[in-house]
Amino acid sequence: MTVEYAGLGDWTVEALGEPGQVRPVVTAPHPVLGQAGVEVDPTDAEVVRLAADLVATMRVSPGCVGLAAPQIGVGAQVFAVDVTGHPKTVTVHGTFVLCNARIVEATRSRPGREGCMSVPDLTGDVKRASRLVVDGVLPGTGAPVRLVTDGFEARALQHEIDHCAGLLFLDRVAGAHAVYQRKVYL
Structure with a gap:
């Protein structure tokens, strides 16, 4: 039975006693970014460690609101999201x-600007x-959930689900006219 995820508080793998390690983020054109990730057993200890690493890496990355396993070099369908505090949320x-x-x-469906740590x-x-x-x-728990969301959090989820399917946001833009050089603030 799937239960609707109704904000069970910050779900982190620290609650399961598994501290995360910060991992390097791979960038395009790394091959793992273009391959669909495999389905995982969510109760497997390696998957729990992977989840912890995703959260830890996301938390130390400025402006990061989501991170998928392929972005740290693992071809698996696992991702972390946290849009808390983002102005578009x-x-x-x-x-x-x-x-x-x-x-x-x-x-x-609505257009919006996206960026990515892997690009x-x-x-x-x-x-x-x-x-x-x-x-x-x-x-960890293996509990099925149904998440209902909108706005910026919905965009972040789609972006991370795309990573797990081997897609980058560049695969979704309407064309070269919709790609921009990232602004650098000093």
């Missing part, structure tokens, strides 16, 4: 990690659903 579920996530409903020099305009229903599984 409407709905916030705190810090969470999902395994084997699938979009089951997507509506109200550090570019941003692009990508059309994404602004309301989303996602089914996934929590690592």
Whole structure:
């Protein structure tokens, strides 16, 4: 039975006693970024460690609101998201990690600017659903969840699900006219 994820507080793998390690982020054109990740057993100890590493790496990366396993060189369907405090955020579920996530409903498609730690020099305009229903599984517990969200958090989820499918935001832009050099602030 799938239960709706209703903000169980910040879900982190620290609650399971597994500290995360900061891992290096791979950048395009690394081959793992273009390959679909494999489905995982969310209760496997290696998956729990991977989830902890994703959260730890995301937390030390300025401006990062999501990180998928392929971005740290692991071809698996696992990602972390936390849009807390981002100015574009409407709905916030705190810090969470999902395994084997699938979009089951997507509506109200809108364009928006995206960037990515794995494509550090570019941003692009990508059309994404602004309301989303996602089914996934929590690592460690193996509990199935249904996440209903909108706005910026919905965009972040779609971006990370794309990573798990071997896609970058550059694969979703309308063309070269929708890709921009990232601004650097000194």
